[in-house]
Amino acid sequence: MANRLPKEISDFMEKYGVRSDEVWPVPGGKAYAVKHKALERIAVAQKITFERPAVIGCDLSEKSMVVCVFGKMGDREEWTFGEANPANNKNQYFAAMTEKRAKDRVILKLLSAHGDLYSEDEAEDFKRAPAADDEGIPRASGVQVLTVDAQRPIFSELEREMLNSGTVEELKRWKLMAKERASRLSDSWRKVLSDRYLEYLRTLEKREADEYIERMTG
Structure with missing residues (x-):
């Protein structure tokens, strides 16, 4: 280029x-x-x-x-x-x-x-x-999807880890680390997790924006 x-x-x-x-x-x-x-x-x-x-x-x-x-x-x-x-x-x-x-x-x-x-x-x-999958949690190639019963504890673990992220930066780091495990979920479960990720991301962004405004105008 x-x-x-x-x-x-x-x-x-x-x-x-x-x-x-x-x-x-x-x-x-x-x-x-x-x-x-x-x-x-x-x-x-x-x-x-x-x-x-x-x-x-x-x-x-x-x-x-x-x-x-x-x-x-x-x-x-x-x-x-x-x-x-x-x-x-x-x-x-x-x-x-x-x-x-x-x-x-x-x-x-x-x-x-x-x-x-x-x-x-x-x-x-x-x-x-952005790339098409930048908004949610992309699937890693070559990872086999587990059975429904095996997916439940992985989904719960990923959601718990996600909600423990206290900042936007922490949440985005979690997304990268969670990619392979999330790929063991079915498309429908991974979409639910991605939707919750985006919702929580917006929440953290708004909180950080409000805190920033307080610092700038307080």
């Missing part, structure tokens, strides 16, 4: 160690998106620091927020806004999205790349489409 990219994009990737799967063209093909995690990694490597975001506006009932973020890399400083509202954000954790957008813009400005590159979180349609 890198040899088909514009020179300024491929130079950026080589200079900051960005992988080919972390950059892709956005709709229209005139600009490129870069993964948020890649920008976070670069920010650490380049010793980019941020001041506490200034909350410009926040309406919890409307799920909208605007913040101003200031960043510094060496002697260079940049600032910009981040915003999220129902018109440009589908995630319920809108405050976290507001900060991510602002910080990513500042990082790209400090790296003199904003305009050529945009964060994947800049707009909803900038996201790379």
Whole structure:
């Protein structure tokens, strides 16, 4: 992919160690998106620091927020806004999205790349489409489905472990570890487990979003 990219994009990737799967063209093909995690990694490597975001506006009932973020890399400083509202954000954790957008813009400005590159979180349609099974618990290949009686204790064990996950990150790690055991369940049982996983994931995301808003506005 890198040899088909514009020179300024491929130079950026080589200079900051960005992988080919972390950059892709956005709709229209005139600009490129870069993964948020890649920008976070670069920010650490380049010793980019941020001041506490200034909350410009926040309406919890409307799920909208605007913040101003200031960043510094060496002697260079940049600032910009981040915003999220129902018109440009589908995630319920809108405050976290507001900060991510602002910080990513500042990082790209400090790296003199904003305009050529945009964060994947800049707009909803900038996201790379996920794999078909990213939403639930995928089946591992080559794993034999057990009998109904043998499935019951596995299902109960997996559900108990899932509900013991206290954060979104813990829950996603559990999903990866549970893949092989969940593959021993029938499609119908695995779908039930996947549905409960997604429901619990939304619950944890909302809780973390509420806690984040309290920290930002409290």
